[in-house]
Amino acid sequence: MTEPTQKNIAAAKPKKEWVGFSVRRVATIGENTFTEAVRQKVYNILIVFALVVIASASFFSEFTFSEQLKFIKDFCLGALSVFGTLIAIVGTAQLLPNEVENRTIYTILAKPVRRFEFLLGKYMGSVLLIFVSLVMMSIMFSAALAFKEHRLVSDASRTMGNTSRVEEKQELQQQIQQIRSEVLDPNLVKAVLLIFAKLALLAAITLLISTVSTSMIFNVTVAFMVLIMGHLVGTAREMWSSNTWAKWLLALIPDLGSFNVADNIVLGNAIPWMHVGAVVLYGLVYTACTVAAAHFVFSDREI
Amino acid sequence: MDAIRTENLTKKYALGWRRGRLLALDKLNLHVHEGEVYGLLGPNGSGKSTTLKLILGLISMTSGEARVFDVPCEKVQSRLHVGFLPENPYFYKYLTGAETLEFYGRLCGMKGTHLNKRIDELLALVGLAHARDRRLAGYSKGMLQRIGLAQALIHDPKLLLLDEPTAGVDPIGSKDIRDLILRLKETGKTVLLSSHLLAQVQDVCDRIGVLNLGKMILEGRVDQLISDQRRVSITVQGLPETAREKVMETVRAAGGELVSIEHPQTTLEALFLEALNKDKRGAGEHD
CATH class of the missing domain: 3.40.50.300 (P-loop containing nucleotide triphosphate hydrolases)
Incomplete structure (x- = not known):
């Protein structure tokens, strides 16, 4: 029998197993969260949005074409933001309380799954839900605009066919071009992008709240309070700009008003991509910090 | 380990x-x-x-x-x-x-x-x-x-x-x-x-x-x-009533104390499972 060498001893040692961060596990949990929302018929809320869109496109035809288009944009962007907010807050607020109440969290965390992977998966599932909702609402919004464009252009073309005056024909031609340019407004894409960034941040804030509390009603209430504060914080910062303490305290609350560009769109103001980029970056940093804070709380939480 | x-x-x-x-x-x-x-x-x-x-x-x-x-x-x-x-x-x-x-x-x-x-x-x-x-x-x-x-x-x-x-x-x-x-x-x-x-x-x-x-x-x-180390249980089958007295005498003669004589009992669970096994009707055939 040979003496065990250092090499043999090393070979005889049991293999050390390591479980690193896994994107696949995050994706699995995220996909399951999304499936849950779809099968629990969360998207039924979009039927109500569709009715809102149809209503906005069908009424107020006595206004000028420009006013009608502005109305649709203003009304639909507002509805998009409200419905998206409902999905983001209510959809995220119940994620962790449901997992704890149904004890499904035990079966997941009893597998080789890191708590951060679980939390991030839940958050990503919520963000996917928001993204798909926004895409579907944007499609309905675009359809409403296209429908309105078709009607306005048809009306203008009919009038153009009935008139023999060259000046009026030129004026109507210009009107048709203006309708098309107002409908194909690139600012709308920027507005939806900013709404998405805002909703992703709101979902992260709601997730952070739900790591502290197990009550869904509490989570929803606090999240809506943060939403209101976030829209008022811009004004509050201006009011208390001289108070250092207030300034620091207010810095903790995200300025959600900065994500809102609907007023600029209605007024016809240009929204530079630089501004959009800066606000999205602001949202991303806030979101990352909020998710990190949620992880900090959740990693020590007793389940 | x-x-x-x-x-x-x-x-x-x-x-x-x-x-x-x-x-x-x-x-x-x-x-x-x-x-x-x-x-x-x-x-x-x-x-x-x-x-x-x-x-x-x-x-x-x-x-x-x-x-x-x-x-x-x-x-x-x-x-x-x-x-x-x-x-x-x-x-x-x-x-x-x-x-x-x-x-x-x-x-x-x-x-x-x-x-x-x-x-x-x-x-x-x-x-x-x-x-x-x-x-x-x-x-x-x-x-x-x-x-x-x-x-x-x-x-x-x-x-x-x-x-x-x-x-x-x-x-x-x-x-x-x-x-x-x-x-x-x-x-x-x-x-x-x-x-x-x-x-x-x-x-x-x-x-x-x-x-x-x-x-x-x-x-x-x-x-x-x-297991109760102080007691011994012997289960027999087909023992006539007359022979039981002889067994008791043998136990006493050997210095043992007879605690009880009884018919062994089955468990309710075994009884339940046996009854279900005997019921040959398939699922859906019940009233």
């Missing part, structure tokens, strides 16, 4: 501001050997579930140490070879049986044909192949318990932690689960199960430990613990 090893494992729960702490587990030294079925018994609130949660790293220990296959329980690696069935599991009602197993399999890093094959195997093993595409919302309690066992086994773990595995399950389902535990033992798995249904534990466990108020008050091999 022990499958589970705890040293002075202690857990105190905070009761809230200025209300102190509750001692849920007091210096528990638990050693579960590889390949054995260990039953953790005790009344409600004795610390059974706390022990399982500490072993799974779901809650943090106040002091002491807990290891699974020599890996500290706080580390995620300790759960690589562990399958867990919680008490009264609910799972995701919107998933089908096969989707449930696929979800847990993917969490364990499984994929492709290997995962699909494993899902088929497990659904057959727990008798749910017929319900693979039915959503869990339509499963009975016994079926949920079985799909729970299947998800615990999905990654072929070496150690199974079962929290009240037969609670709320009818006698047939309960027997199926116990038979499955014994089959798993034969394949070399280690099982730690908690229960307060003592008769059922007796059938499957090699060793038991009894917890009360967070302390281990009794531990040992089941056969040794339940």
Whole structure:
């Protein structure tokens, strides 16, 4: 029998197993969260949005074409933001309380799954839900605009066919071009992008709240309070700009008003991509910090 | 190497501001050997579930140490070879049986044909192949318990932690689960199960430990613990009444004391299962 060498001893040692961060596990949990929302018929809320869109496109035809288009944009962007907010807050607020109440969290965390992977998966599932909702609402919004464009252009073309005056024909031609340019407004894409960034941040804030509390009603209430504060914080910062303490305290609350560009769109103001980029970056940093804070709380939480 | 090893494992729960702490587990030294079925018994609130949660790293220990296959329980690696069935599991009602197993399999890093094959195997093993595409919302309690066992086994773990595995399950389902535990033992798995249904534990466990108020008050091999060394039981069949007197005399002559003569009793469970086996009607033929 040979003496065990250092090499043999090393070979005889049991293999050390390591479980690193896994994107696949995050994706699995995220996909399951999304499936849950779809099968629990969360998207039924979009039927109500569709009715809102149809209503906005069908009424107020006595206004000028420009006013009608502005109305649709203003009304639909507002509805998009409200419905998206409902999905983001209510959809995220119940994620962790449901997992704890149904004890499904035990079966997941009893597998080789890191708590951060679980939390991030839940958050990503919520963000996917928001993204798909926004895409579907944007499609309905675009359809409403296209429908309105078709009607306005048809009306203008009919009038153009009935008139023999060259000046009026030129004026109507210009009107048709203006309708098309107002409908194909690139600012709308920027507005939806900013709404998405805002909703992703709101979902992260709601997730952070739900790591502290197990009550869904509490989570929803606090999240809506943060939403209101976030829209008022811009004004509050201006009011208390001289108070250092207030300034620091207010810095903790995200300025959600900065994500809102609907007023600029209605007024016809240009929204530079630089501004959009800066606000999205602001949202991303806030979101990352909020998710990190949620992880900090959740990693020590007793389940 | 022990499958589970705890040293002075202690857990105190905070009761809230200025209300102190509750001692849920007091210096528990638990050693579960590889390949054995260990039953953790005790009344409600004795610390059974706390022990399982500490072993799974779901809650943090106040002091002491807990290891699974020599890996500290706080580390995620300790759960690589562990399958867990919680008490009264609910799972995701919107998933089908096969989707449930696929979800847990993917969490364990499984994929492709290997995962699909494993899902088929497990659904057959727990008798749910017929319900693979039915959503869990339509499963009975016994079926949920079985799909729970299947998800615990999905990654072929070496150690199974079962929290009240037969609670709320009818006698047939309960027997199926116990038979499955014994089959798993034969394949070399280690099982730690908690229960307060003592008769059922007796059938499957090699060793038991009894917890009360967070302390281990009794531990040992089941056969040794339940056998009464002072008494001898002889069961005979077909003995005529006249011969019984002779047997009694022989016992007395040898210095023994006759405590009782009675007809051995069967268990209610055995009677129930026998009656069901005799009833040859299939499902759906009842009134």
